[in-house]
Amino acid sequence: MILEVLKVTKTFVLGAERLVALDGLDLCLAEGDFATVIGSNGAGKTTLLNVTAGTYRPDRGKVRLAGRDVTHWPAHRRAHLIGRVFQDPLQGTAAHMTVAENLALAAKKGRRGLSPLLSARRRRTLAETVAGLGMGLDQRLSEKVAYLSGGERQALTVLMATMTKPKLLLLDEHTAALDPANAEKVLAVTEKLVAEHRITTLMVTHRMDQALQVGNRLIMMHKGRIVLDLDAEKKRGLKVEDLVELFRRVGVCDDALLLGQGLAVG
Amino acid sequence: MLLGAAEQGLLYGLMALGVYLSFRVLAFPDLSVDGTFPLGAAVAGMLILRGVNPFLAALAGGGAGLLAGALTGILATRLRIPGLLAGVLTMIMLYSLNLRIMGRPNLSLLGKPSVLSGLAQVLSVPRGYGTLVASGIFCTASAVLLLLFLHTELGGAMRASGQNPDLVRTLGVNPHNLQILGLSISNGLVAFSGALVSQYSGFADVGMGVGTIVAGLASVIVGEILLRPRSLLGAILAVVMGSVVYRLAISVALRYGAALGFTASDLRLLTALVVLGALAAPALRAALKGESP
Numbered sequence: 001m002i003l004e005v006l007k008v009t010k011t012f013v014l015g016a017e018r019l020v021a022l023d024g025l026d027l028c029l030a031e032g033d034f035a036t037v038i039g040s041n042g043a044g045k046t047t048l049l050n051v052t053a054g055t056y057r058p059d060r061g062k063v064r065l066a067g068r069d070v071t072h073w074p075a076h077r078r079a080h081l082i083g084r085v086f087q088d089p090l091q092g093t094a095a096h097m098t099v100a101e102n103l104a105l106a107a108k109k110g111r112r113g114l115s116p117l118l119s120a121r122r123r124r125t126l127a128e129t130v131a132g133l134g135m136g137l138d139q140r141l142s143e144k145v146a147y148l149s150g151g152e153r154q155a156l157t158v159l160m161a162t163m164t165k166p167k168l169l170l171l172d173e174h175t176a177a178l179d180p181a182n183a184e185k186v187l188a189v190t191e192k193l194v195a196e197h198r199i200t201t202l203m204v205t206h207r208m209d210q211a212l213q214v215g216n217r218l219i220m221m222h223k224g225r226i227v228l229d230l231d232a233e234k235k236r237g238l239k240v241e242d243l244v245e246l247f248r249r250v251g252v253c254d255d256a257l258l259l260g261q262g263l264a265v266g
Numbered sequence: 267m268l269l270g271a272a273e274q275g276l277l278y279g280l281m282a283l284g285v286y287l288s289f290r291v292l293a294f295p296d297l298s299v300d301g302t303f304p305l306g307a308a309v310a311g312m313l314i315l316r317g318v319n320p321f322l323a324a325l326a327g328g329g330a331g332l333l334a335g336a337l338t339g340i341l342a343t344r345l346r347i348p349g350l351l352a353g354v355l356t357m358i359m360l361y362s363l364n365l366r367i368m369g370r371p372n373l374s375l376l377g378k379p380s381v382l383s384g385l386a387q388v389l390s391v392p393r394g395y396g397t398l399v400a401s402g403i404f405c406t407a408s409a410v411l412l413l414l415f416l417h418t419e420l421g422g423a424m425r426a427s428g429q430n431p432d433l434v435r436t437l438g439v440n441p442h443n444l445q446i447l448g449l450s451i452s453n454g455l456v457a458f459s460g461a462l463v464s465q466y467s468g469f470a471d472v473g474m475g476v477g478t479i480v481a482g483l484a485s486v487i488v489g490e491i492l493l494r495p496r497s498l499l500g501a502i503l504a505v506v507m508g509s510v511v512y513r514l515a516i517s518v519a520l521r522y523g524a525a526l527g528f529t530a531s532d533l534r535l536l537t538a539l540v541v542l543g544a545l546a547a548p549a550l551r552a553a554l555k556g557e558s559p
Contacts, residue, residue: 053436079438086432094426094433105426108419109438117422161436 001064002167002200003029003052008061010047010224021047022058023224029168034194034201036211039221045204048221049170052202054078066167080109083161083199085174089150092157099148099156100126100141106160133159133189151182155189162193169194171203175210187214208240220247269398271517275510276401277462278481280408282489282509283502284455285482287412290501292428292448297353297479298338299456301360302331304475306457307464308364311373314465320381324461331457332450334360339446357475364472373470380465397466404462408455409502415451416498424448456482477534484537485509487544 010022021044029035037045050056052063054075063071065081085092093102103126104117123141131138133155137148145153154174162169171190175183191214194201205211211218218235220228227250230238281303288296306327313323334356341352365371385403386396415421424444427434431441456478464470489508495501516537520530528536 074440076435076438076440079436082436084436091430091432092436094429096429097422097425101422102426105419105422105433105437112420112423112439114415114418114420116417117419118417 001028002031002033002066003027003202004062004064005048005052006062006064008051008058008063010044010051010056010058020224022051024061025225027219027226029200029202031200032198033217034215035203035217035219036215037202037204037219037221038206038208038211042223043221044224045221046172047224049084049172049202049204052168053082053084053170081167082170083164083166083168084170085154085157085161085172087173087176089153089157089177092160093145093153095146096144098142098144099130099137102145102156103130103141103160103163106163109164129163130156130159135185149182151178151185154178154182154186158186158190158193162197162199165197166199169199169201171201171205173204173206176206190214208243212238212240212243220250222250267517267521268514269394271514272510273397273401273466274463275513276398276405276506277459277466278485278513279405279506279509280459280462281456281478282482282485282505283408283412284452284459285479286486286501286505287452287455288449289483289486290428291416291425292445292452294342294349294428294445294449295353295479296335296338296449296452297350298334298356298360298449298453299353299478299482300475301357301364302334302453302457302475303460303463303478304364304470304472305330305334305360305367306460307470307474308367308373308472309457310461311375311464311470312367314375314378315373320379320384320465324381324458324465327461328454328458331460332454334457335450335453336446338453339442339449342449343442343445361472368470368472371472373464374468375464375470376468378465382462382466401462401466405506408458409506412451412455413499413502420444420447477537480534480537480541481512484541484544485512487541488512491544 005025005027008022008025009020012019012021025044025048027048037048039045047056051058054070054073054077058071062069065078070078070081094105100118100123104122107122107126108117127138127141130141135152135155137152137156145156148156158174174190175186178186187210193199201215203215212235216232216235218228218230219226228246281299285296285299288294306324309330310320310323310327313326314320338352338356341347341355342349347355382397382400385400389399391399416425423434423437423439424447427439427441427444434441434444460475464474485508486505487508488511489504489506492507492511493500493504495504516533519528519533519536523529523532
């Protein structure tokens with residue numbers, strides 16, 4: 001197993017209110033799994049990613065990565081095993097550094113010596129890598145990332161998160177802030193890179209069509225638990241309407257969620 | 267007057283490079299420089315009075331600054347004290363410490379060996395230009411070293427940490443460590459600058475650090491306005507140039523300001539107004555265009 005989340009509970013206290021974000025959640029991902037996660041707001045999707053990445057520590061339960069207990073590892077230590085892409089394209093890159101510098105930082109993940117960040121040879125290798133995105137970024141290596149569009153920036157972030165072949169890739173609604181055309185492009189890049197490096201992936205999305213379109217597993221969360229876990233076979237041929245029906249059957253009927261799909265699909 | 271401004275601009279330029287590192291690279295407005303500037307002068311001054319080589323004394327002053335900067339970094343990260351307050355705390359602690367190091371508020375270094383005149387002698391620079399050349403060598407060497415450092419893996423990670431700590435974390439580096447190291451280097455430069463300035467002016471004074479942060483920011487901002495740098499090299503050149511222009515402006519103001527009714531004591535007010543204007547410019551421009559803040 002690449003990822004094992006075992007009986008994890010995480011509660012947030014907001015003033016007098018207690019919010020149970022994860023309620024004894026269990027999740028295992030085998031090597032090569034590409035699981036999509038859907039659920040209404042407050043279902044605990046992002047908390048699941050944060051507990052996995054080490055942003056938060058669970059109140060109870062364990063997190064194991066590639067066979068190692070990482071429950072008490074800080075985020076930067078787990079980062080050697082994990083690639084992560086956030087929703088906000090601004091969050092995954094350093095805006096005032098060049099495309100090449102950003103890529104070099106990612107390529108040298110964890111290594112921080114006094115050798116130059118960019119050598120001529122490294123630049124050539126990075127140019128080849130970034131050319132694979134097919135967005136012409138190899139011609140813009142010396143441009144600051146701030147001048148890139150949201151789609152280009154997010155594609156670059158996906159590349160940066162995958163280029164060191166991490167054990168696990170966490171995607172947190174990483175196409176939600178993009179227009180439909182760019183979202184499609186970034187998703188295609190993601191699928192290509194994940195397949196190329198055979199990276200186990202956990203992708204949170206708010207769009208049911210996207211959750212059905214990609215990956216070999218579909219997970220539905222509700223109130224801090226997994227209420228539905230479909231494998232590739234059960235997922236195949238499923239339509240958004242079928243998914244909505246399945247949700248109703250497991251007792252999840254969230255107007256906001258269904259309304260959101262209406263907008264996204266229609 | 268021009269010569270003196272250039273000499274001072276280069277010597278204070280080291281301080282401005284330190285402020286650039288904390289303020290622009292780390293995005294951390296570090297007030298401890300008001301304490302580390304005289305710290306460098308105090309440590310170097312005491313060592314010179316005890317007969318230590320003035321260059322080694324200046325290096326020791328810079329070393330003291332490294333430690334003080336690391337302290338600010340640890341306060342701000344490990345102890346989670348807000349950045350501005352962490353700087354103020356270090357600055358206040360250093361005020362007492364500087365008095366203790368010197369044993370009195372003021373040390374005279376007149377007639378003592380100075381690394382500036384020493385270097386000029388070694389290089390046999392024509393009379394009158396020795397200090398300028400020596401200042402230029404120190405400033406250039408520091409600028410080149412800083413520039414090289416910012417282009418290393420470690421320096422690159424440090425730049426990224428100022429812009430996006432989350433990114434650095436996802437890359438497997440603890441941004442807190444980078445911040446501590448960066449503040450350390452920044453205050454090392456500032457203290458080294460203080461040590462050189464005290465040898466230049468012939469005294470070390472416990473009050474010589476007041477307003478260092480504002481003068482440093484003014485140099486950084488003036489340089490940016492004049493050069494509009496797009497690369498790191500440009501940014502570093504701009505800082506040094508900003509420092510020289512700032513010192514020149516001050517000597518002009520001191521010389522001719524009296525005619526307009528200004529006195530030397532108005533200097534800090536004027537400097538602060540320059541910095542205020544530059545920092546407020548984006549907001550003012552937006553307001554003029556009718557955008558709400």
